[in-house]
Amino acid sequence: DAGITQSPRHKVTETGTPVTLRCHQTENHRYMYWYRQDPGHGLRLIHYSYGVKDTDKGEVSDGYSVSRSKTEDFLLTLESATSSQTSVYFCAISAGGPSGNTIYFGEGSWLTVV
């Protein structure tokens, strides 16, 4: 357990509405990530953060924005949700250990855009 909590875990929203997913961590990790998972695509990196107010784009960042105003929270926002953004979203953190850093994932947020 890497102390990652995602909310909401499940959400249904309408096309064109804004949606924010929250990732909360309790262990003060510097690096945080948002991935989306789609059948046949594996997981793809949306955005990541390397510190408070320090973020960068990943492979599939179009249509998404992020914010990190506190170490423990990393927010993913869909400004105007589209059906193509129906997906499972995973937050992850990079945590150190005896054999170096490892990426740990949260339990996921299921988002359906209708």
Add this chain to the structure above:
Amino acid sequence: AQSVTQLGSHVSVSEGALVLLRCNYSSSVPPYLFWYVQYPNQGLQLLLKYTSAATLVKGINGFEAEFKKSETSFHLTKPSAHMSDAAEYFCAVSEGGGSNYKLTFGKGTLLTVNP
């Protein structure tokens, strides 16, 4: 750019049989390689990782993987499958080392274990 190819989107084995899940990678620098497992409706759990130390890496639940640079492969094996191994498995590569791993994932292999 880094990439991962998992050969076989679905692998079916009998309980007690060898499990072999194939992963080939492409990377312009020495890679860091990972295998994750995902059970239904759950997040991803790390099975094992390669970070340029020993080429044979042992992980949890009896799994191991061997890094073969000449073949650009990192195949996952387990000598004897158990029903509880049924899950989806993902191979991932990162060219970034240190603390900031930006993982590129394969498309996944669904493992079915038959009694």
